[in-house]
Amino acid sequence: EPEVTQTPSHQVTQMGQEVILRCVPISNHLYFYWYRQILGQKVEFLVSFYNNEISEKSEIFDDQFSVERPDGSNFTLKIRSTKLEDSAMYFCASSERRGGETQYFGPGTRLLVL
Amino acid sequence: AQSVTQPDIHITVSEGASLELRCNYSYGATPYLFWYVQSPGQGLQLLLKYFSGDTLVQGIKGFEAEFKRSQSSFNLRKPSVHWSDAAEYFCAVGTNTGFQKLVFGTGTRLLVSP
Numbered sequence: 001e002p003e004v005t006q007t008p009s010h011q012v013t014q015m016g017q018e019v020i021l022r023c024v025p026i027s028n029h030l031y032f033y034w035y036r037q038i039l040g041q042k043v044e045f046l047v048s049f050y051n052n053e054i055s056e057k058s059e060i061f062d063d064q065f066s067v068e069r070p071d072g073s074n075f076t077l078k079i080r081s082t083k084l085e086d087s088a089m090y091f092c093a094s095s096e097r098r099g100g101e102t103q104y105f106g107p108g109t110r111l112l113v114l
Numbered sequence: 115a116q117s118v119t120q121p122d123i124h125i126t127v128s129e130g131a132s133l134e135l136r137c138n139y140s141y142g143a144t145p146y147l148f149w150y151v152q153s154p155g156q157g158l159q160l161l162l163k164y165f166s167g168d169t170l171v172q173g174i175k176g177f178e179a180e181f182k183r184s185q186s187s188f189n190l191r192k193p194s195v196h197w198s199d200a201a202e203y204f205c206a207v208g209t210n211t212g213f214q215k216l217v218f219g220t221g222t223r224l225l226v227s228p
Binding site: 006033041042056095102103104107 | 148156157158159204214219220
């Protein structure tokens with residue numbers, strides 16, 4: 001069964017450093033998402049992406065965040081200058097269609113900012 | 115704005131006993147409702163979803179959920195719990211417009227006792 005994959009599984013970085021989290025969505029999916037889960041809190045929507053554009057973003061997704069689909073398979077989330085509060089599990093998801101279509105989630109990347 | 119409440123942070127159930135996990139949502143229109151399960155170190159796996167039609171939906175691993183519009187609820191049930199069901203369970207609501215971000219509840223951690 002096709003699945004969403006994410007790399008790395010864990011990343012430790014120093015405050016102020018840039019990180020790039022990578023995702024490979026399911027191959028025939030067209031809609032891509034990033035969510036995050038701070039330890040002990042709920043999963044929160046960050047951004048949705050379609051046709052090489054951001055479709056919707058949350059208040060969390062400020063200028064320090066960016067997303068990109070650099071090629072036909074990868075979908076990345078970049079944090080330019082990490083803060084302590086960016087420490088979280090980051091989930092990538094993809095769906096075939098929008099508007100009610102099921103989102104399939106990857107296993108997540110645990111980011112720790114020191 | 116939509117929101118999801120999962121009132122139980124932890125639930126312990128004996129193996130073989132029945133299970134009900136509660137979920138209440140707030141959304142102005144007809145919601146798309148989902149239950150996801152997260153095992154340790156794993157991503158979010160879809161258990162079942164409700165879009166329309168029959169209010170009792172069947173999912174994987176013997177789970178079912180019932181949508182009750184009058185109570186704004188979408189409770190998850192299983193008649194006989196197995197030790198492998200121990201995990202964290204998340205209820206989520208999706209919008210039926212736009213690119214459908216998911217709004218998650220805080221999750222319920224299920225412990226299964228022998």
